[in-house]
Amino acid sequence: MRFKQLLQAKLSEKGIIPKELLDFVPRGFQDLNHRIILKLHPKIEPYAVQIAEYIPQILQNVEAVWNRKGEIEGQYREPAGLVHLWGDQSTEVIITENNVRYKFDFTKIMFAKGNATERNRVPKKVQKGEIIIDMFTGIGYFSLGMAKTRRPKKIYSIEWNPTAFHYLQENIRLNKVSDIIEPIFGDCREIVPKLASEGIFADRIIMGLLPAPTDAIPAALSAVKPEGTLIIYEGIDKKESTRLFDEFSSITSKYGYFCELKERRIVKNYKPHEYHVVVEIFVIPQNCTSFKITIN
Numbered sequence: 001m002r003f004k005q006l007l008q009a010k011l012s013e014k015g016i017i018p019k020e021l022l023d024f025v026p027r028g029f030q031d032l033n034h035r036i037i038l039k040l041h042p043k044i045e046p047y048a049v050q051i052a053e054y055i056p057q058i059l060q061n062v063e064a065v066w067n068r069k070g071e072i073e074g075q076y077r078e079p080a081g082l083v084h085l086w087g088d089q090s091t092e093v094i095i096t097e098n099n100v101r102y103k104f105d106f107t108k109i110m111f112a113k114g115n116a117t118e119r120n121r122v123p124k125k126v127q128k129g130e131i132i133i134d135m136f137t138g139i140g141y142f143s144l145g146m147a148k149t150r151r152p153k154k155i156y157s158i159e160w161n162p163t164a165f166h167y168l169q170e171n172i173r174l175n176k177v178s179d180i181i182e183p184i185f186g187d188c189r190e191i192v193p194k195l196a197s198e199g200i201f202a203d204r205i206i207m208g209l210l211p212a213p214t215d216a217i218p219a220a221l222s223a224v225k226p227e228g229t230l231i232i233y234e235g236i237d238k239k240e241s242t243r244l245f246d247e248f249s250s251i252t253s254k255y256g257y258f259c260e261l262k263e264r265r266i267v268k269n270y271k272p273h274e275y276h277v278v279v280e281i282f283v284i285p286q287n288c289t290s291f292k293i294t295i296n
């Protein structure tokens with residue numbers, strides 16, 4: 001039997017919630033190292049604590065149950081509204097995925113289960129000897145996998161949320177990649193042009209942020225290598241639309257770059273009819289002798 005049916009059966013057997021509300025029982029959950037995160041419908045939230053007590057009876061090795069009342073929000077992309085319902089109250093976990101270890105506090109840092117394929121896919125594209133700039137690093141979602149599995153020459157990993165930056169530093173140690181990743185604290189829109197002014201140019205730039213960070217495109221362009229540089233750009237889009245690529249190329253053309261769409265991938269459904277989309281874009285300077293740009 002599936003999770004929803006099992007939980008419905010328990011709750012109706014014990015008379016925990018009125019029969020007419022059984023349909024609102026969640027279909028799934030997120031499991032972060034035996035901490036089960038539910039997203040309860042507001043109609044059954046008054047019964048949250050009682051519902052949580054039955055989770056260990058239908059799933060194995062449960063250490064805690066939480067309810068997520070909010071979304072991922074704000075400039076730091078933080079999870080909002082996590083409420084403890086049952087069990088152990090510790091909030092720091094280590095998740096191992098594709099041989100990479102991610103340590104974080106799940107009440108302060110997002111870790112989307114639906115991005116697992118993308119966390120695996122992005123590193124696979126990296127070539128030996130590359131210089132990479134990861135502009136929106138978080139706790140190292142892409143940087144750690146790239147460093148651990150592909151061993152590029154250097155990754156400059158930029159993050160401005162102090163909590164995420166703390167875990168990024170811990171994860172670099174945990175995964176033994178401090179020879180490859182240089183963590184940099186601050187606003188990537190200021191740091192990337194500074195790297196360029198020091199003579200650091202990248203083969204690959206990752207712009208992993210929702211919604212798509214258009215205001216960071218000029219900074220990214222300031223630090224691309226003059227030929228064949230790839231930018232991985234995330235955002236929200238309709239299923240078949242070319243808006244993300246069009247938006248990116250209309251900005252880059254003002255700075256004297258041609259763009260070529262290399263690949264477009266749908267990461268996951270974001271809202272009805274809206275998708276979390278990743279586009280890989282080659283940027284090619286129209287005139288190689290004038291590829292350096294100035295940021296206003």
Ligand SMILES: C[S@@+](CC[C@H](N)C(=O)[O-])C[C@H]1O[C@@H](n2cnc3c(N)ncnc32)[C@H](O)[C@@H]1O
Pocket residue numbers: 075076077110112135136137138139141158159160161164186187188189208209210234
């Ligand atoms: C959590 S990751 C994005 C993961 C995933 N792609 C998403 O948005 O759902 C984005 C990270 O970028 C950081 N960030 C946002 N704007 C930034 C900026 N201007 N400079 C540096 N880091 C920034 C946030 O603090 C966050 O940790």
